[in-house]
Amino acid sequence: MEENVIFIGSKPVMNYVLAVVTQFNGGADHVSLKARGKAISRAVDTAEIVRNGFIPNADVEDISIATEQIDTYNGEKTNVSTIEIKIVKKSE
Protein backbone atom coordinates (compact mmCIF):
# COMPACT_ATOMS: atom_id res chain seq x y z
CA MET A 1 0.00 0.00 0.00
CA GLU A 2 1.64 3.28 -1.12
CA GLU A 3 2.32 5.44 1.92
CA ASN A 4 0.19 8.54 2.48
CA VAL A 5 -1.99 7.82 -0.58
CA ILE A 6 -5.76 8.03 -0.25
CA PHE A 7 -7.88 6.60 -3.06
CA ILE A 8 -11.06 8.59 -3.52
CA GLY A 9 -14.11 6.50 -4.36
CA SER A 10 -17.84 6.94 -3.98
CA LYS A 11 -18.13 7.44 -0.23
CA PRO A 12 -19.25 10.79 1.20
CA VAL A 13 -16.49 13.42 0.85
CA MET A 14 -16.17 13.87 4.61
CA ASN A 15 -14.91 10.26 4.90
CA TYR A 16 -11.92 11.25 2.82
CA VAL A 17 -11.45 14.59 4.58
CA LEU A 18 -11.25 12.67 7.87
CA ALA A 19 -8.74 10.23 6.38
CA VAL A 20 -6.49 13.10 5.25
CA VAL A 21 -6.74 14.93 8.59
CA THR A 22 -5.95 11.68 10.43
CA GLN A 23 -2.79 11.17 8.33
CA PHE A 24 -1.59 14.74 8.94
CA ASN A 25 -2.36 14.51 12.66
CA GLY A 26 -0.45 11.21 12.67
CA GLY A 27 2.67 13.08 11.57
CA ALA A 28 2.54 12.85 7.77
CA ASP A 29 4.00 15.89 6.00
CA HIS A 30 2.32 15.10 2.68
CA VAL A 31 -0.74 13.20 1.51
CA SER A 32 -1.65 12.28 -2.08
CA LEU A 33 -5.25 11.97 -3.20
CA LYS A 34 -5.82 9.70 -6.20
CA ALA A 35 -9.10 9.42 -8.11
CA ARG A 36 -10.51 8.25 -11.44
CA GLY A 37 -13.49 9.20 -13.54
CA LYS A 38 -16.40 10.85 -11.74
CA ALA A 39 -14.59 10.65 -8.37
CA ILE A 40 -12.17 13.30 -9.64
CA SER A 41 -14.58 16.06 -8.56
CA ARG A 42 -14.76 14.52 -5.09
CA ALA A 43 -10.95 14.48 -4.84
CA VAL A 44 -10.87 18.22 -5.58
CA ASP A 45 -13.63 18.79 -3.01
CA THR A 46 -11.62 16.82 -0.44
CA ALA A 47 -8.46 18.85 -1.02
CA GLU A 48 -10.33 22.14 -0.84
CA ILE A 49 -12.25 21.25 2.34
CA VAL A 50 -9.03 20.05 4.03
CA ARG A 51 -7.09 23.20 3.30
CA ASN A 52 -9.93 25.69 3.85
CA GLY A 53 -11.45 24.07 6.88
CA PHE A 54 -9.22 21.65 8.72
CA ILE A 55 -5.46 22.08 8.10
CA PRO A 56 -4.87 25.83 7.64
CA ASN A 57 -1.17 25.39 6.79
CA ALA A 58 -1.85 22.68 4.23
CA ASP A 59 -1.29 23.56 0.61
CA VAL A 60 -1.68 21.88 -2.78
CA GLU A 61 1.86 21.25 -3.98
CA ASP A 62 1.09 19.51 -7.26
CA ILE A 63 -1.80 18.30 -9.37
CA SER A 64 -1.30 15.85 -12.23
CA ILE A 65 -3.78 14.25 -14.60
CA ALA A 66 -3.40 11.22 -16.83
CA THR A 67 -5.31 8.51 -18.67
CA GLU A 68 -5.51 4.86 -17.63
CA GLN A 69 -6.85 1.93 -19.59
CA ILE A 70 -9.25 -0.28 -17.66
CA ASP A 71 -11.24 -3.40 -18.49
CA THR A 72 -15.00 -3.01 -18.62
CA TYR A 73 -17.31 -5.69 -17.21
CA ASN A 74 -17.63 -7.26 -20.68
CA GLY A 75 -13.87 -7.51 -21.14
CA GLU A 76 -13.37 -4.51 -23.41
CA LYS A 77 -10.70 -1.85 -22.80
CA THR A 78 -11.75 1.73 -22.08
CA ASN A 79 -9.89 4.92 -21.13
CA VAL A 80 -10.52 6.70 -17.85
CA SER A 81 -9.04 9.98 -16.66
CA THR A 82 -7.12 10.06 -13.39
CA ILE A 83 -5.97 12.82 -11.06
CA GLU A 84 -3.37 12.95 -8.31
CA ILE A 85 -3.44 15.88 -5.88
CA LYS A 86 -0.43 16.19 -3.59
CA ILE A 87 -1.19 18.09 -0.38
CA VAL A 88 1.70 19.19 1.82
CA LYS A 89 1.77 20.64 5.31
CA LYS A 90 3.89 23.79 5.46
CA SER A 91 5.93 24.14 8.66
CA GLU A 92 4.08 26.47 11.02
Place this chain on the structure above:
Amino acid sequence: MEENVIFIGSKPVMNYVLAVVTQFNGGADHVSLKARGKAISRAVDTAEIVRNGFIPNADVEDISIATEQIDTYNGEKTNVSTIEIKIVKKSE
Protein backbone atom coordinates in the same frame (compact mmCIF):
# COMPACT_ATOMS: atom_id res chain seq x y z
CA MET B 1 -15.42 37.10 -22.48
CA GLU B 2 -11.97 35.97 -21.31
CA GLU B 3 -9.90 34.94 -24.30
CA ASN B 4 -9.18 31.26 -24.88
CA VAL B 5 -11.26 30.18 -21.86
CA ILE B 6 -13.75 27.35 -22.24
CA PHE B 7 -16.28 26.84 -19.44
CA ILE B 8 -17.09 23.16 -19.01
CA GLY B 9 -20.72 22.44 -18.21
CA SER B 10 -23.02 19.49 -18.61
CA LYS B 11 -22.83 18.94 -22.37
CA PRO B 12 -21.20 15.79 -23.79
CA VAL B 13 -17.40 15.91 -23.42
CA MET B 14 -16.83 15.85 -27.16
CA ASN B 15 -18.51 19.27 -27.46
CA TYR B 16 -15.73 20.71 -25.34
CA VAL B 17 -13.00 18.71 -27.09
CA LEU B 18 -14.21 20.20 -30.38
CA ALA B 19 -14.20 23.71 -28.87
CA VAL B 20 -10.58 23.29 -27.71
CA VAL B 21 -9.43 21.84 -31.05
CA THR B 22 -11.18 24.69 -32.89
CA GLN B 23 -9.34 27.29 -30.78
CA PHE B 24 -5.96 25.67 -31.36
CA ASN B 25 -6.63 25.28 -35.08
CA GLY B 26 -7.64 28.96 -35.08
CA GLY B 27 -4.14 29.87 -33.94
CA ALA B 28 -4.43 29.93 -30.14
CA ASP B 29 -1.25 28.84 -28.36
CA HIS B 30 -3.02 28.18 -25.04
CA VAL B 31 -6.53 27.32 -23.92
CA SER B 32 -7.85 27.30 -20.34
CA LEU B 33 -10.61 24.94 -19.26
CA LYS B 34 -12.65 26.12 -16.28
CA ALA B 35 -15.17 23.97 -14.40
CA ARG B 36 -17.02 23.76 -11.09
CA GLY B 37 -18.44 20.96 -9.00
CA LYS B 38 -19.30 17.73 -10.84
CA ALA B 39 -18.13 19.19 -14.18
CA ILE B 40 -14.55 19.04 -12.88
CA SER B 41 -14.27 15.40 -13.97
CA ARG B 42 -15.46 16.36 -17.46
CA ALA B 43 -12.82 19.11 -17.67
CA VAL B 44 -10.09 16.53 -16.91
CA ASP B 45 -11.60 14.17 -19.51
CA THR B 46 -11.57 17.00 -22.07
CA ALA B 47 -7.91 17.83 -21.43
CA GLU B 48 -6.88 14.19 -21.63
CA ILE B 49 -8.84 13.46 -24.84
CA VAL B 50 -7.42 16.61 -26.50
CA ARG B 51 -3.83 15.78 -25.74
CA ASN B 52 -4.03 12.02 -26.30
CA GLY B 53 -6.23 12.08 -29.34
CA PHE B 54 -6.36 15.37 -31.18
CA ILE B 55 -3.43 17.73 -30.53
CA PRO B 56 -0.35 15.54 -30.03
CA ASN B 57 1.92 18.49 -29.16
CA ALA B 58 -0.51 19.89 -26.60
CA ASP B 59 0.48 19.67 -22.97
CA VAL B 60 -1.03 20.55 -19.61
CA GLU B 61 0.99 23.51 -18.37
CA ASP B 62 -0.82 24.17 -15.11
CA ILE B 63 -3.74 22.94 -13.04
CA SER B 64 -5.15 25.01 -10.18
CA ILE B 65 -8.05 24.34 -7.85
CA ALA B 66 -9.96 26.73 -5.61
CA THR B 67 -13.26 27.25 -3.82
CA GLU B 68 -15.98 29.67 -4.86
CA GLN B 69 -19.04 30.77 -2.90
CA ILE B 70 -22.26 30.62 -4.87
CA ASP B 71 -25.89 31.40 -4.08
CA THR B 72 -28.25 28.44 -3.97
CA TYR B 73 -31.78 28.69 -5.43
CA ASN B 74 -33.15 29.55 -1.97
CA GLY B 75 -30.68 32.38 -1.48
CA GLU B 76 -28.22 30.63 0.82
CA LYS B 77 -24.46 30.66 0.25
CA THR B 78 -22.64 27.41 -0.48
CA ASN B 79 -19.06 26.51 -1.41
CA VAL B 80 -18.20 24.82 -4.69
CA SER B 81 -14.80 23.58 -5.85
CA THR B 82 -13.37 24.90 -9.09
CA ILE B 83 -10.57 23.80 -11.40
CA GLU B 84 -8.63 25.57 -14.13
CA ILE B 85 -6.57 23.48 -16.55
CA LYS B 86 -4.22 25.42 -18.79
CA ILE B 87 -3.35 23.57 -22.01
CA VAL B 88 -0.53 24.86 -24.19
CA LYS B 89 0.59 23.92 -27.66
CA LYS B 90 4.31 23.22 -27.78
CA SER B 91 6.02 24.44 -30.94
CA GLU B 92 6.41 21.47 -33.32
